[in-house]
Amino acid sequence: MHPINPLSAVSSPPTAPSLPIIDSDDRYYLRRVFCVGRNYADHARELGNDPDREPPFFFAKPADAVFAVDEGVPEFGIAPHKVPYPPQTANLHYEMELVVAIGAGGSDITVADALSHVWGYGAGIDLTRRDLQDEAKALKRPWDLSKGFDFSGPCTPLVAAARIGHPAAGTVWLSVDGDSRQHGDLADQIWSVPEVVASLSRFVTLRPGDLIFTGTPAGVGAIVAGNEVRGGVDGIGELSFRVV
Template structure:
Protein backbone atom coordinates (compact mmCIF):
# COMPACT_ATOMS: atom_id res chain seq x y z
CA UNK A 1 0.00 0.00 0.00
CA UNK A 2 1.45 3.38 -0.98
CA UNK A 3 1.70 6.07 1.67
CA UNK A 4 0.08 9.48 1.36
CA UNK A 5 1.02 12.85 2.81
CA UNK A 6 -1.21 15.33 4.66
CA UNK A 7 0.44 18.19 2.74
CA UNK A 8 2.03 18.87 -0.63
CA UNK A 9 5.72 18.14 -0.24
CA UNK A 10 8.22 20.60 -1.76
CA UNK A 11 10.20 19.54 -4.79
CA UNK A 12 13.47 17.89 -3.76
CA UNK A 13 16.45 20.25 -3.82
CA UNK A 14 18.41 19.94 -7.04
CA UNK A 15 21.01 21.58 -9.24
CA UNK A 16 21.20 21.83 -13.02
CA UNK A 17 23.77 19.76 -14.89
CA UNK A 18 25.85 21.54 -17.52
CA UNK A 19 24.92 20.59 -21.11
CA UNK A 20 22.05 18.38 -19.94
CA UNK A 21 18.31 18.64 -19.38
CA UNK A 22 18.67 16.31 -16.40
CA UNK A 23 18.96 17.57 -12.82
CA UNK A 24 21.26 16.50 -10.00
CA UNK A 25 18.85 15.78 -7.12
CA UNK A 26 20.43 16.36 -3.74
CA UNK A 27 20.45 13.80 -0.96
CA UNK A 28 22.77 15.09 1.79
CA UNK A 29 25.31 17.90 1.99
CA UNK A 30 28.56 17.46 3.93
CA UNK A 31 31.27 20.08 4.38
CA UNK A 32 34.93 19.71 5.30
CA UNK A 33 36.39 22.08 7.88
CA UNK A 34 39.85 23.66 7.62
CA UNK A 35 41.10 21.89 4.51
CA UNK A 36 43.58 24.61 3.46
CA UNK A 37 46.53 25.27 5.78
CA UNK A 38 46.47 29.07 5.51
CA UNK A 39 42.74 29.20 6.22
CA UNK A 40 43.21 27.00 9.29
CA UNK A 41 45.94 29.35 10.50
CA UNK A 42 43.85 32.49 9.92
CA UNK A 43 41.24 30.99 12.25
CA UNK A 44 43.90 30.27 14.87
CA UNK A 45 44.19 26.51 14.31
CA UNK A 46 47.11 24.19 13.60
CA UNK A 47 46.54 22.41 10.24
CA UNK A 48 49.20 19.80 10.99
CA UNK A 49 47.33 18.26 13.89
CA UNK A 50 43.90 17.48 12.49
CA UNK A 51 42.44 14.76 10.31
CA UNK A 52 39.51 15.98 8.18
CA UNK A 53 36.33 16.74 10.10
CA UNK A 54 32.84 17.27 8.76
CA UNK A 55 29.65 19.21 9.37
CA UNK A 56 26.41 19.27 7.39
CA UNK A 57 23.99 21.62 5.69
CA UNK A 58 20.37 20.81 4.82
CA UNK A 59 20.04 19.84 1.16
CA UNK A 60 17.65 22.73 0.51
CA UNK A 61 20.25 25.25 1.70
CA UNK A 62 22.00 24.64 -1.64
CA UNK A 63 20.60 26.21 -4.80
CA UNK A 64 21.74 27.29 -8.24
CA UNK A 65 22.35 30.97 -7.76
CA UNK A 66 21.77 31.75 -11.45
CA UNK A 67 18.24 30.31 -11.20
CA UNK A 68 17.14 31.62 -7.81
CA UNK A 69 14.25 29.98 -5.93
CA UNK A 70 11.01 31.62 -7.07
CA UNK A 71 8.85 29.44 -4.81
CA UNK A 72 10.78 30.74 -1.82
CA UNK A 73 11.02 34.33 -2.94
CA UNK A 74 14.64 34.47 -4.08
CA UNK A 75 15.36 36.04 -7.47
CA UNK A 76 18.19 34.78 -9.68
CA UNK A 77 21.66 36.03 -8.74
CA UNK A 78 20.54 37.17 -5.29
CA UNK A 79 21.07 35.76 -1.80
CA UNK A 80 19.10 37.10 1.17
CA UNK A 81 21.05 38.24 4.22
CA UNK A 82 20.14 35.76 6.98
CA UNK A 83 18.52 36.72 10.29
CA UNK A 84 20.19 36.52 13.70
CA UNK A 85 23.68 37.52 12.60
CA UNK A 86 25.79 40.65 12.40
CA UNK A 87 28.82 38.93 10.89
CA UNK A 88 28.15 36.91 7.74
CA UNK A 89 31.22 35.40 6.05
CA UNK A 90 31.89 33.87 2.62
CA UNK A 91 33.92 30.68 2.07
CA UNK A 92 34.53 29.70 -1.56
CA UNK A 93 34.77 25.92 -2.15
CA UNK A 94 35.06 23.09 -4.65
CA UNK A 95 31.88 21.01 -4.48
CA UNK A 96 31.98 17.26 -5.20
CA UNK A 97 28.81 15.58 -6.50
CA UNK A 98 28.61 11.87 -5.65
CA UNK A 99 27.15 9.64 -8.34
CA UNK A 100 28.00 6.16 -7.01
CA UNK A 101 27.47 5.29 -3.36
CA UNK A 102 29.67 3.26 -1.06
CA UNK A 103 31.18 2.82 2.37
CA UNK A 104 34.82 2.43 3.46
CA UNK A 105 35.96 3.62 0.05
CA UNK A 106 39.67 3.33 -0.61
CA UNK A 107 41.39 6.55 -1.74
CA UNK A 108 42.52 4.81 -4.93
CA UNK A 109 38.87 4.08 -5.81
CA UNK A 110 37.34 7.34 -4.59
CA UNK A 111 37.16 9.23 -7.88
CA UNK A 112 35.08 6.47 -9.47
CA UNK A 113 32.29 7.54 -7.09
CA UNK A 114 32.27 11.15 -8.36
CA UNK A 115 29.62 12.23 -10.86
CA UNK A 116 30.94 15.77 -11.21
CA UNK A 117 31.91 19.06 -9.64
CA UNK A 118 30.60 22.51 -8.86
CA UNK A 119 31.77 25.74 -7.30
CA UNK A 120 29.89 26.85 -4.21
CA UNK A 121 30.01 29.36 -1.38
CA UNK A 122 29.64 28.14 2.20
CA UNK A 123 27.99 31.16 3.84
CA UNK A 124 28.62 31.24 7.58
CA UNK A 125 27.09 33.19 10.46
CA UNK A 126 30.53 33.65 12.01
CA UNK A 127 29.31 35.29 15.20
CA UNK A 128 27.03 32.31 15.91
CA UNK A 129 29.83 29.89 15.09
CA UNK A 130 32.30 31.68 17.37
CA UNK A 131 29.79 31.66 20.22
CA UNK A 132 29.07 27.96 19.66
CA UNK A 133 32.78 27.15 19.83
CA UNK A 134 33.16 28.96 23.15
CA UNK A 135 30.11 27.18 24.58
CA UNK A 136 31.05 23.83 22.96
CA UNK A 137 27.71 23.69 21.22
CA UNK A 138 26.87 22.46 17.67
CA UNK A 139 27.53 24.68 14.65
CA UNK A 140 24.27 23.78 12.93
CA UNK A 141 22.61 27.20 12.87
CA UNK A 142 25.84 28.97 11.93
CA UNK A 143 26.24 26.85 8.79
CA UNK A 144 22.90 25.26 7.92
CA UNK A 145 20.53 28.17 7.40
CA UNK A 146 18.32 29.00 4.41
CA UNK A 147 20.21 29.84 1.19
CA UNK A 148 23.61 29.25 2.81
CA UNK A 149 24.97 27.28 -0.17
CA UNK A 150 24.77 29.24 -3.44
CA UNK A 151 26.29 27.05 -6.13
CA UNK A 152 27.03 26.72 -9.84
CA UNK A 153 25.49 24.01 -11.99
CA UNK A 154 27.23 20.64 -11.76
CA UNK A 155 29.68 19.82 -14.54
CA UNK A 156 30.24 16.11 -15.11
CA UNK A 157 33.62 14.50 -14.51
CA UNK A 158 33.32 12.97 -17.96
CA UNK A 159 33.52 16.52 -19.33
CA UNK A 160 36.21 18.05 -17.08
CA UNK A 161 38.04 15.13 -15.52
CA UNK A 162 39.05 15.30 -11.86
CA UNK A 163 40.81 18.61 -11.16
CA UNK A 164 43.61 18.40 -8.62
CA UNK A 165 45.07 21.82 -9.40
CA UNK A 166 42.96 24.83 -10.41
CA UNK A 167 42.64 28.44 -9.34
CA UNK A 168 39.87 29.09 -6.81
CA UNK A 169 38.93 32.70 -6.18
CA UNK A 170 36.32 35.12 -4.81
CA UNK A 171 35.84 38.88 -5.23
CA UNK A 172 33.69 41.27 -3.22
CA UNK A 173 32.67 44.42 -5.12
CA UNK A 174 35.45 43.73 -7.61
CA UNK A 175 38.18 43.37 -4.97
CA UNK A 176 39.99 40.03 -4.80
CA UNK A 177 39.48 38.46 -1.35
CA UNK A 178 40.33 34.78 -1.93
CA UNK A 179 42.90 33.54 -4.43
CA UNK A 180 44.11 29.98 -3.97
CA UNK A 181 44.59 26.70 -5.77
CA UNK A 182 43.05 23.27 -5.28
CA UNK A 183 46.55 21.83 -5.10
CA UNK A 184 46.87 23.47 -1.67
CA UNK A 185 44.16 21.31 -0.10
CA UNK A 186 45.43 19.41 2.93
CA UNK A 187 43.11 16.52 2.05
CA UNK A 188 42.46 16.18 -1.70
CA UNK A 189 39.13 14.89 -3.00
CA UNK A 190 40.21 11.24 -2.80
CA UNK A 191 41.15 11.59 0.86
CA UNK A 192 37.99 13.50 1.73
CA UNK A 193 35.73 10.86 0.17
CA UNK A 194 37.65 8.01 1.82
CA UNK A 195 37.50 9.67 5.25
CA UNK A 196 33.80 10.58 5.07
CA UNK A 197 32.82 7.12 3.81
CA UNK A 198 34.20 5.60 7.01
CA UNK A 199 31.50 7.43 8.97
CA UNK A 200 28.53 7.27 6.58
CA UNK A 201 27.56 5.27 3.55
CA UNK A 202 27.73 7.75 0.70
CA UNK A 203 24.79 7.76 -1.67
CA UNK A 204 24.10 9.16 -5.13
CA UNK A 205 23.03 12.78 -4.77
CA UNK A 206 25.34 13.55 -1.85
CA UNK A 207 27.38 16.75 -2.12
CA UNK A 208 30.68 17.47 -0.39
CA UNK A 209 31.93 21.03 0.06
CA UNK A 210 35.69 20.50 0.31
CA UNK A 211 36.91 23.50 2.30
CA UNK A 212 38.01 27.06 1.58
CA UNK A 213 41.35 28.79 1.05
CA UNK A 214 42.52 31.74 3.14
CA UNK A 215 40.93 35.16 2.85
CA UNK A 216 37.47 34.58 4.29
CA UNK A 217 35.72 37.69 5.50
CA UNK A 218 32.60 39.66 6.15
CA UNK A 219 29.94 40.62 3.61
CA UNK A 220 26.92 42.87 3.99
CA UNK A 221 23.71 43.68 2.09
CA UNK A 222 24.55 45.49 -1.12
CA UNK A 223 27.81 43.61 -1.72
CA UNK A 224 28.35 42.00 -5.12
CA UNK A 225 30.10 38.63 -4.92
CA UNK A 226 31.75 36.99 -7.92
CA UNK A 227 33.67 33.75 -7.59
CA UNK A 228 34.77 30.67 -9.44
CA UNK A 229 37.05 27.72 -10.00
CA UNK A 230 38.94 27.50 -13.29
CA UNK A 231 37.52 24.75 -15.48
CA UNK A 232 34.52 24.16 -13.16
CA UNK A 233 32.38 27.27 -13.22
CA UNK A 234 31.75 30.82 -12.05
CA UNK A 235 28.95 32.35 -10.03
CA UNK A 236 27.82 35.85 -9.16
CA UNK A 237 25.23 37.16 -6.73
CA UNK A 238 24.14 40.24 -4.84
CA UNK A 239 23.60 40.03 -1.09
CA UNK A 240 20.22 41.61 -0.39
CA UNK A 241 18.33 42.54 2.75
CA UNK A 242 15.58 40.04 3.53
CA UNK A 243 12.00 41.24 3.59
Protein backbone atom coordinates in the same frame (compact mmCIF):
# COMPACT_ATOMS: atom_id res chain seq x y z
CA MET B 1 -9.70 13.79 19.58
CA HIS B 2 -9.61 12.04 16.26
CA PRO B 3 -6.97 9.37 15.75
CA ILE B 4 -4.29 10.23 13.20
CA ASN B 5 -4.25 8.06 10.13
CA PRO B 6 -0.57 7.13 9.67
CA LEU B 7 -1.14 6.79 5.93
CA SER B 8 -2.49 10.31 5.46
CA ALA B 9 -0.28 13.24 4.54
CA VAL B 10 -0.05 16.07 7.06
CA SER B 11 1.86 18.19 4.54
CA SER B 12 2.47 18.13 0.82
CA PRO B 13 5.55 16.29 -0.40
CA PRO B 14 8.40 18.80 -0.62
CA THR B 15 10.01 19.67 -3.92
CA ALA B 16 13.33 17.85 -4.12
CA PRO B 17 16.23 20.32 -4.22
CA SER B 18 18.38 19.98 -7.31
CA LEU B 19 21.12 21.64 -9.34
CA PRO B 20 21.27 22.06 -13.12
CA ILE B 21 23.89 20.23 -15.14
CA ILE B 22 26.00 21.99 -17.77
CA ASP B 23 25.09 21.00 -21.34
CA SER B 24 22.22 18.79 -20.20
CA ASP B 25 18.49 19.05 -19.55
CA ASP B 26 18.92 16.59 -16.68
CA ARG B 27 19.28 17.72 -13.08
CA TYR B 28 21.27 16.46 -10.12
CA TYR B 29 18.86 15.82 -7.24
CA LEU B 30 20.36 16.46 -3.83
CA ARG B 31 20.25 13.94 -1.02
CA ARG B 32 22.66 15.21 1.64
CA VAL B 33 25.27 17.96 1.86
CA PHE B 34 28.51 17.45 3.77
CA CYS B 35 31.22 20.05 4.29
CA VAL B 36 34.90 19.64 5.18
CA GLY B 37 36.30 21.96 7.84
CA ARG B 38 39.73 23.60 7.59
CA ASN B 39 41.01 21.85 4.48
CA TYR B 40 43.50 24.56 3.49
CA ALA B 41 46.46 25.19 5.81
CA ASP B 42 46.38 28.97 5.36
CA HIS B 43 42.67 29.13 6.22
CA ALA B 44 43.14 26.90 9.27
CA ARG B 45 45.89 29.22 10.49
CA GLU B 46 43.83 32.37 9.94
CA LEU B 47 41.21 30.84 12.26
CA GLY B 48 43.88 30.10 14.87
CA ASN B 49 44.17 26.34 14.29
CA ASP B 50 47.10 24.02 13.57
CA PRO B 51 46.45 22.22 10.26
CA ASP B 52 49.30 19.77 10.77
CA ARG B 53 47.54 18.10 13.69
CA GLU B 54 43.95 17.83 12.51
CA PRO B 55 42.47 14.97 10.46
CA PRO B 56 39.53 15.96 8.23
CA PHE B 57 36.27 16.65 10.03
CA PHE B 58 32.81 17.15 8.62
CA PHE B 59 29.63 19.09 9.27
CA ALA B 60 26.39 19.22 7.28
CA LYS B 61 23.97 21.61 5.63
CA PRO B 62 20.35 20.83 4.78
CA ALA B 63 20.03 19.83 1.13
CA ASP B 64 17.62 22.69 0.45
CA ALA B 65 20.19 25.24 1.66
CA VAL B 66 21.99 24.64 -1.66
CA PHE B 67 20.61 26.28 -4.77
CA ALA B 68 21.71 27.37 -8.23
CA VAL B 69 22.31 31.08 -7.77
CA ASP B 70 21.75 31.86 -11.45
CA GLU B 71 18.26 30.31 -11.20
CA GLY B 72 17.27 31.75 -7.84
CA VAL B 73 14.51 30.13 -5.77
CA PRO B 74 11.26 31.42 -7.32
CA GLU B 75 8.96 29.58 -4.90
CA PHE B 76 10.50 31.56 -2.03
CA GLY B 77 10.81 34.86 -3.89
CA ILE B 78 14.58 34.65 -4.35
CA ALA B 79 15.46 36.19 -7.72
CA PRO B 80 18.38 34.94 -9.83
CA HIS B 81 21.76 36.28 -8.74
CA LYS B 82 20.38 37.44 -5.39
CA VAL B 83 21.20 35.99 -1.96
CA PRO B 84 19.30 37.21 1.11
CA TYR B 85 21.22 38.38 4.17
CA PRO B 86 20.14 35.93 6.88
CA PRO B 87 18.57 36.85 10.21
CA GLN B 88 20.26 36.52 13.59
CA THR B 89 23.74 37.56 12.47
CA ALA B 90 25.83 40.69 12.18
CA ASN B 91 28.84 38.90 10.69
CA LEU B 92 28.03 36.90 7.55
CA HIS B 93 31.11 35.32 5.95
CA TYR B 94 31.79 33.82 2.51
CA GLU B 95 33.85 30.64 1.94
CA MET B 96 34.47 29.75 -1.73
CA GLU B 97 34.81 26.00 -2.31
CA LEU B 98 35.08 23.16 -4.79
CA VAL B 99 31.93 21.03 -4.59
CA VAL B 100 32.01 17.29 -5.28
CA ALA B 101 28.90 15.45 -6.53
CA ILE B 102 28.75 11.73 -5.72
CA GLY B 103 27.48 9.47 -8.48
CA ALA B 104 28.13 5.97 -7.15
CA GLY B 105 27.49 4.99 -3.55
CA GLY B 106 29.63 3.05 -1.17
CA SER B 107 31.16 2.77 2.28
CA ASP B 108 34.76 2.21 3.38
CA ILE B 109 35.88 3.41 -0.03
CA THR B 110 39.62 3.30 -0.65
CA VAL B 111 41.53 6.39 -1.70
CA ALA B 112 42.59 4.58 -4.88
CA ASP B 113 38.96 3.90 -5.84
CA ALA B 114 37.41 7.13 -4.57
CA LEU B 115 37.27 9.06 -7.85
CA SER B 116 35.19 6.31 -9.45
CA HIS B 117 32.43 7.36 -7.03
CA VAL B 118 32.54 11.03 -8.09
CA TRP B 119 30.03 12.03 -10.79
CA GLY B 120 31.08 15.65 -11.18
CA TYR B 121 31.95 19.01 -9.71
CA GLY B 122 30.65 22.49 -9.00
CA ALA B 123 31.75 25.68 -7.28
CA GLY B 124 29.82 26.80 -4.22
CA ILE B 125 29.98 29.19 -1.29
CA ASP B 126 29.56 27.99 2.27
CA LEU B 127 27.93 31.07 3.81
CA THR B 128 28.54 31.21 7.55
CA ARG B 129 27.04 33.20 10.39
CA ARG B 130 30.49 33.65 11.92
CA ASP B 131 29.31 35.34 15.11
CA LEU B 132 26.99 32.42 15.83
CA GLN B 133 29.76 29.95 15.03
CA ASP B 134 32.24 31.73 17.33
CA GLU B 135 29.68 31.76 20.13
CA ALA B 136 28.94 28.06 19.62
CA LYS B 137 32.65 27.23 19.71
CA ALA B 138 33.14 29.21 22.91
CA LEU B 139 30.24 27.41 24.56
CA LYS B 140 31.20 24.03 23.04
CA ARG B 141 27.86 23.77 21.29
CA PRO B 142 27.01 22.48 17.77
CA TRP B 143 27.53 24.76 14.77
CA ASP B 144 24.27 23.82 13.05
CA LEU B 145 22.58 27.21 12.88
CA SER B 146 25.78 29.00 11.93
CA LYS B 147 26.15 26.84 8.80
CA GLY B 148 22.79 25.27 7.97
CA PHE B 149 20.48 28.21 7.43
CA ASP B 150 18.24 29.04 4.46
CA PHE B 151 20.04 29.84 1.19
CA SER B 152 23.47 29.28 2.76
CA GLY B 153 24.87 27.30 -0.17
CA PRO B 154 24.75 29.25 -3.45
CA CYS B 155 26.25 27.06 -6.16
CA THR B 156 27.06 26.90 -9.85
CA PRO B 157 25.58 24.32 -12.21
CA LEU B 158 27.43 21.02 -11.99
CA VAL B 159 29.77 19.69 -14.65
CA ALA B 160 30.36 15.98 -15.24
CA ALA B 161 33.76 14.49 -14.52
CA ALA B 162 33.32 12.57 -17.77
CA ARG B 163 33.62 15.95 -19.49
CA ILE B 164 36.42 17.65 -17.51
CA GLY B 165 38.20 14.86 -15.65
CA HIS B 166 39.09 15.12 -11.95
CA PRO B 167 40.91 18.41 -11.29
CA ALA B 168 43.67 18.30 -8.69
CA ALA B 169 44.77 21.89 -9.30
CA GLY B 170 43.02 25.13 -10.23
CA THR B 171 42.50 28.58 -8.79
CA VAL B 172 39.81 29.04 -6.13
CA TRP B 173 38.91 32.73 -6.07
CA LEU B 174 36.39 35.23 -4.78
CA SER B 175 35.95 38.99 -5.00
CA VAL B 176 33.64 41.46 -3.24
CA ASP B 177 32.72 44.65 -5.11
CA GLY B 178 35.63 43.95 -7.46
CA ASP B 179 38.23 43.57 -4.68
CA SER B 180 40.02 40.21 -4.58
CA ARG B 181 39.45 38.48 -1.24
CA GLN B 182 40.31 34.80 -1.80
CA HIS B 183 42.93 33.38 -4.14
CA GLY B 184 43.99 29.81 -3.49
CA ASP B 185 44.51 26.60 -5.41
CA LEU B 186 43.03 23.12 -5.23
CA ALA B 187 46.58 21.82 -5.07
CA ASP B 188 46.87 23.44 -1.62
CA GLN B 189 44.18 21.26 -0.05
CA ILE B 190 45.42 19.40 3.02
CA TRP B 191 43.16 16.46 2.10
CA SER B 192 42.65 15.75 -1.61
CA VAL B 193 39.25 14.92 -3.07
CA PRO B 194 39.97 11.16 -3.09
CA GLU B 195 41.09 11.33 0.55
CA VAL B 196 38.01 13.36 1.55
CA VAL B 197 35.63 10.92 -0.17
CA ALA B 198 37.38 7.92 1.38
CA SER B 199 37.40 9.47 4.85
CA LEU B 200 33.73 10.48 4.77
CA SER B 201 32.71 7.02 3.53
CA ARG B 202 34.01 5.53 6.78
CA PHE B 203 31.38 7.50 8.71
CA VAL B 204 28.39 7.26 6.35
CA THR B 205 27.44 5.21 3.32
CA LEU B 206 27.66 7.65 0.45
CA ARG B 207 24.83 7.67 -2.10
CA PRO B 208 24.18 9.34 -5.45
CA GLY B 209 22.90 12.82 -4.69
CA ASP B 210 25.37 13.48 -1.87
CA LEU B 211 27.37 16.70 -2.22
CA ILE B 212 30.65 17.48 -0.50
CA PHE B 213 31.89 21.06 -0.03
CA THR B 214 35.65 20.51 0.20
CA GLY B 215 36.89 23.50 2.20
CA THR B 216 38.04 27.05 1.53
CA PRO B 217 41.37 28.86 1.22
CA ALA B 218 42.41 31.85 3.31
CA GLY B 219 40.82 35.25 2.92
CA VAL B 220 37.35 34.62 4.33
CA GLY B 221 35.56 37.72 5.52
CA ALA B 222 32.31 39.55 6.00
CA ILE B 223 29.76 40.64 3.41
CA VAL B 224 26.81 42.97 3.88
CA ALA B 225 23.64 43.87 2.02
CA GLY B 226 24.49 45.57 -1.25
CA ASN B 227 27.79 43.76 -1.83
CA GLU B 228 28.43 42.20 -5.23
CA VAL B 229 30.09 38.82 -4.83
CA ARG B 230 31.83 36.90 -7.62
CA GLY B 231 33.74 33.68 -7.23
CA GLY B 232 34.59 30.37 -8.75
CA VAL B 233 36.97 27.50 -9.31
CA ASP B 234 38.90 27.67 -12.57
CA GLY B 235 37.88 24.91 -14.96
CA ILE B 236 34.71 24.19 -12.95
CA GLY B 237 32.50 27.28 -12.96
CA GLU B 238 31.86 30.70 -11.48
CA LEU B 239 28.94 32.48 -9.88
CA SER B 240 27.91 36.01 -9.04
CA PHE B 241 25.25 37.54 -6.82
CA ARG B 242 24.21 40.62 -4.88
CA VAL B 243 23.52 40.33 -1.16
CA VAL B 244 20.03 41.70 -0.49
